[in-house]
Amino acid sequence: MERPSGERGDSPDMAGRLRAVQSKDTRFDGWFITAVTSTGIYCRPSCPALMPKPENIRFYPSAAAAQQAGFRACKRCRPDATPGSPEWNERADLVARAMRLIADGAVDRDGVPGLAARLGYSVRQVERQLRAELGAGPLALARAQRAQTARMLIETSTLGMADAAFAAGFASVRAFNDTVREVFALSPTELRSRAAARAPAPVSGALNLRLPFRAPLCPDNVFGHLAATAVPGVEEWRDGAYRRTLRLPHGTGIVTLRPGPEHIAARLALTDPRDLTAAISRCRRLLDLDADPEAIDADLRADPVMAPLVDKAPGRRVPRTVDPDEFAIRAVLGQQVSTSAARTHAARIVRAHGGEITDAEGGLTHLFPEAAALRDADPDTLAMPASRRAALTTLAAALADGTVDLGTGADWTESRARLTELPGIGPWTVESVAMRALGDPDAFLPTDLGIRFAARDLGLPSTPGALTRRAEAWRPWRAYAVQYLWATGDHPINLLPT
Template identity: 55%
Template structure:
């Protein structure tokens, strides 16, 4: 969608497939929108296109109050790309700029701050500060409209350095004061707090096979840190989260909401520190693969005779990720049963257990004294080699994993696909042709889902 006229056609047809992939702004109104905005279509000569909400805001446009362009799924491009821009966008989404500044972001990427600024501005239309500012504004809006937190607390929870900066940003981005933005929110019978749970809608584009993904999560559930409740189709997945400022408990409903070109999953987050909201949301999005582009995946895989009937039966099948990459690496190595033993023996107990959720998964440093391959992996993770965060270089991480004693190529490939979110992984020994590139992880998910369902029917 590089051509402006092609993008304008998407706007004219209100095509939700491109929500989050680009934004359009209207010069005469000073407002920017998502492509599917239901408002009156503007004239072509008044329209400007931007690669990110931050770029539109930086150009002086305000967010549309009707289509809420800041709430769309993230661009699938940044999820897929392994270059410095893709890695930078994932790190900014995880809150690294708010916690460590631009210098910290650049250090993680192995580039100078000037190089990162130049590359992001060239491709996204905004630098890391503007991108983080747009994210802070969105976090603030969510907290204003879904919780009873005082406005001053929200300012600092969203990552703003001062109340004045918070007020100025909210007025600039939403053309409203914080109190006005709160007053304009739809009424909720039970507004949340970080302690009782912040209600959220986790948006996605296109079709979404939530039942298949929840089946995968149910099969992997580790007692103490995860649970799945309710019957198929109406299940709720809950898990504990270790976060930069505290801990959290997340609950996600299996039943999708919305129609047509996209929808959402209802979720609730209980946080010990509201500053962790952005990071917690991003980690859930990666676990549930909510920023994928199912249209691109299905188009490529559906052209293959072997996969075509599977894609037709399950359009929008996702490839699950991981809420905590280091946790997943350990679980992939030792298996579910041993993971449950490790939780009970070495996991940190929650200050306030919630049902069967009683612990956090043990940090790598707590497992470093273990014997054999587990100890080697835990020691390496505690030392930062390999790095498995969202900004990690996938090739370097896999090489580092393969250099550890007891780590085989198949386990390293699974970690790359899930913990690092690589959409194009072919584990050794799998019949995965190159014609399925760049979506081989999704192709394997189709095959595994079909096998699991066939096995379930035959039992």
């Protein structure tokens, strides 16, 4: 099914979108919005309400476009609570980069000029391309996101309405009230009253949320990987959940993520509630929750070697990161050493250079050090071979001064090129960073020892050049193929901890 174009028409894809709505197909939730002129509401494609007459249906590429056209959100299917479009994490063009930044709260923090500056384009260029593809400009897209965040805060926290308004990114309580009424057809007080049966978070400042995803999801590889590589003090696996510290635009936080059959249960303890949007966005990226596993797995199944691996445990995600700079530094620490040794090196650096943090619910003690702190670190505190120490400090300096940009809106090609120029940063490190920090779904690791062993055991070429040529069949999902190949080995990264 092609991307929806924004309005009702007679395009070939119109019939496909109507079939998705008629069958209430949850796979298309987040891909497009269905609006109904007779009711004035917009819904997710799988809304359980009765099927409207086709002539009354309008399709929009985003909630913001539907809101601009005068539609309000459905109270039954809650279209604001769907997974995001997988396109924004699959593509590297201007629109996808802009959407990743908007999801991270860039417009709320820096305005549209700040967004454009991060992207390296003029405000006019950014506005034009977003309107052409999504039917709304960056301000409207950010407003739609603020409305979603506002609803979450109203329904799941005990914040006063004024605090909720500013935490959601609104400039005034009046704008908050007007937007909530316009989008949800309820006042903030009415929204909270409807959710009154839910128990409030027992710890002050903590929010309990549900992070939706597209099924299937195999939690073993993503949570197993995060738990097996967890840096003591920064990350931990406790009572069936992955927990870690967060450095955010306005403060710090601790997140607890627990896998479930229908959603990921998230608990966020933030020092500043204005960081809620960024924290949610980063947690979703960490767990790759906006992926479209059915589309990915269907393409990989076309290869007879990959098909049984996919069928055994479909829905594998790429474990990513909440902090791209942190991951790049950890990738250098992990060069040519075991997972255990990499954790030991990282823990030592965290104790020496990471900021301390208080964890009321577990054993987390530190934030991972910022790049600038490692750039300026005493070399004697970096107990590792001289060549790796030089690679680490050079990378830290490049991250700190912006020579290398691995941020949410980074240009993947440019970031790869800049990394390659640094001493001690080889193809394995570059592609590891591309896969897990930048989020490139087609990143590939032909020199990785685990991948080469898996290739040998499966009868695939095991030399890097030959394997890369064979992996052409897996494009544009080679990063997901890596997850399935890794799963053939006996390693803790493939097992959900007990």
